[in-house]
Amino acid sequence: MIPTLDHTHDASATCWVESARRPDTEFPVQNLPLGVVREGDGPATIAVPIGDRALLLPRVSGHGDLATLPAEIREALAAPTLNGLMALGPDAARALRRAVFGALVDAGLESKLAPGLVPLAAVAPVLPALIGDYTDFYASVHHATNVGSMFRPDNPLLPNYKWVPIGYHGRASSVVVSGTSVRRPRGQTKDDQKPAPTVGPSRGLDYECEVGIWVGTGNPLGEPIPIERAAGHFFGLSLLNDWSARDLQRWEYQPLGPFLSKSFATTVSPWIVTTDALAPFRAPAATRPEGDPAPLPYLTAAEDQSAGGIALDLEVALSSSRMRTAGMPAVSLSRSSFASLYWTVAQLITHHASNGCNLAPGDLLGSGTVSGPTRDSRGCLLELTWRGSEPLDLPTGETRRFLEDGDEVILRGRCRRDGFVSIGFGECRGVVIPA
């Protein structure tokens, strides 16, 4: 069942952490995403960002309602990853949210929780979970149409697109957390005019603005997940940059799909915004254009059609090293909406498991590049510069067809709805370093 509203979404709730009450904070008490951080060389510790602080959960689990959580939840909080908590299912995540919320609005607990509250700037994020498998979908029909137009002008959208939530297996080992530098990959590329490929640093390095969907409880091998139950396997969302080397991709991808053009790095933002935090921002599944087929029955559920979408606004920003040297802020390249995707999260989960494939706690599903129908909503440079033919101008006078060494890509995400406190995702950052 898709989570519904409760007292933890109440806009009038007041947190005793002052910075969490600022109107521009990404992390008000109504958010409470989960992640894992380190202080210096200390152990990886499960934490919740609140305002400009991080609440280190193992340090405060003896206080307030945290102290009365079931032992299995308290044990899971002592682990260096969220996998254990994810495996416990939605009720456990909800109980934890309510306990943390309760502690952070109870001013009487401030002195007790203080030792667990450290500046966000003083901790470094690590990957929130051990990712067993990473899958990348292709759920934006605008992205698929744009990319298809460049590579197959006569046939941009393949006949399966509107029936099958297209996806492919990605590389789990090279998923890194925000802030990790991304080395420009080397590889084979082939000029159409030349008889043989050459090997060297990619000259078509790109980002892809995506949303990462984290799996909570898994399913046994051989047992599909009916769409009515998919919400129970959905733990939360983060931002995801699926770095792509377009020149490698173009030469390697037939007939088995992208491989080395993607597997050199995928960046995720540190915090997983849980399905409970997303409750106020649920929206109907995106309306399909007239004439498009309805989803097949195994991908259709009334609840999912009415509330399977998520109103999450995304933004991509870029800063070159010259811009940073000159003290210029990053420049916004595009804005798009997760709610515009052709498939809902539940449809992606159910399709993935429909052949009996077993999903596991901590598995990561990328949404695919989130692009909208307009130029300023294109979620990667391949689309924005139309394969390099329409370069972007930067405020320094530089131009960009694809990413240059020193470029930093920053993804941001926000959920907004009238009557509710807006919540943010934190940034998903990465700087390109030379091959």
Place this chain on the structure above:
Amino acid sequence: MIPTLDHTHDASATCWVESARRPDTEFPVQNLPLGVVREGDGPATIAVPIGDRALLLPRVSGHGDLATLPAEIREALAAPTLNGLMALGPDAARALRRAVFGALVDAGLESKLAPGLVPLAAVAPVLPALIGDYTDFYASVHHATNVGSMFRPDNPLLPNYKWVPIGYHGRASSVVVSGTSVRRPRGQTKDDQKPAPTVGPSRGLDYECEVGIWVGTGNPLGEPIPIERAAGHFFGLSLLNDWSARDLQRWEYQPLGPFLSKSFATTVSPWIVTTDALAPFRAPAATRPEGDPAPLPYLTAAEDQSAGGIALDLEVALSSSRMRTAGMPAVSLSRSSFASLYWTVAQLITHHASNGCNLAPGDLLGSGTVSGPTRDSRGCLLELTWRGSEPLDLPTGETRRFLEDGDEVILRGRCRRDGFVSIGFGECRGVVIPA
């Protein structure tokens, strides 16, 4: 460096386990593959098959040269997977091999090792390693040409094939060990004559006869593996059945490659035959047909060209439930050779890491279907029955275009060379159960 011959390959060595001296054994003392087994509900235990016995290594690590192995190796042997041993690198694996060999040829140790020696029939294999990522290659040019001929008659082998070791990311979670039943997957299929796809059990279920390449030591993200050093990252081989639903594959695979048509199950044989055991069976890299390009420099090393191949003979056998009921043995469907592949193991490893992708101990690389140039060397039913148009006859009078419920697929592998004791891989088995 590719392992060379030493005393552990000596054909005159005599093991005190009688069944290991039988000429038809797969597991003579010159083999000593590694795996993980359970006795009943007991713990997962690292073991070596010898004749018709399994030597449970943690139980005997206090005897003979095993007792003087470095502490890190002895600790790794106490684990429930081989990942720890794999991470220690080729010298550790070789030291372990020599110690086990020494103990099994020293008749004076028989009584001391007896408590660790149990019938193979009394233990059940489990997966030998925790597989972080599974990658599937496409390294048989005969398979690629056959499949391409069916789907793209005018253009069977794509222009990249002879330059790029084509591969794709597979699903790690659904890799299962030999003996695990495989549930027929359901999914979308589309009849060319109909306007919409339908959903149901696959009617094109197939096996693929492959070899599984296990990664030993890994490489850090961003640091490629030069081909001269690839052998140091190659731990060993097992057999691998990449079960495939051809009807799902045909509809879903464009443009991002196979997904649900493969991710329902991949079966590996229990034992990893180590690179040291394979030393006598090394062969030159397969000769490329005249006119084919030489591998690019990053995929070329003198040692790999002269000894990068492995003379491993493969066989696929099938038994239907009617055949088993009638007491008939499985029928052989094809035989092919791992040495015929277009790319060597080192080339696959080096290409995989050439963009900086990090491989890790326990990662699994499938070779792709190993087919030869002749009809009786085609490694899957898609090729053998030419997409169902040339059905196979079984001794019961049944015919097969694709697999039926109850069918058992058995892969077998053997290395042979004059003057050396032949070694076997053990079977890779799986029975198809209904959707």
